[in-house]
Amino acid sequence: DVQLVESGGGSVQVGGSLRLACAASGLTDRTRFMGWFRHAPGKEREGVGIIYRSGGTAYYAESLEGRVTISQREDTNTLYLQLNSVKPEDTAMYYCAADNDRCELWAPSFTYWGQGTQVTVS
DSSP: OOEEEEEOOEEEOTTOOEEEEEEEESOOTTOOEEEEEEEOTTSOOEEEEEEETTTTEEEEOTTTTTTEEEEEETTTTEEEEEEOSOOGGGOEEEEEEEESOOSSTTOSOOSEEOOOEEEEEO
């Protein structure tokens, strides 16, 4: 089965950058989408970025575009999240997700989820 393990979280100073990694295993050619979501206390889980694995086309939350980059390393099935100029509002648990099909691109109903990695901006 698909397994996702996030890493790279921790404490980041305001204005700095973070780079998270998601090590994926059990993916198939039918696993067409992967993405990053985040969940802050008191807020709903929100999408950060989604990537179409075949070709690497990425889509970003409108509120984050310009600061965020989603990329993948296909040979190791690793997904990356780069977020620059971080703000305290970026503090959240960040989750990696994967799915075969998307009824709606930004729907939160991804099939597979990692355990998350905590990012704290101060």
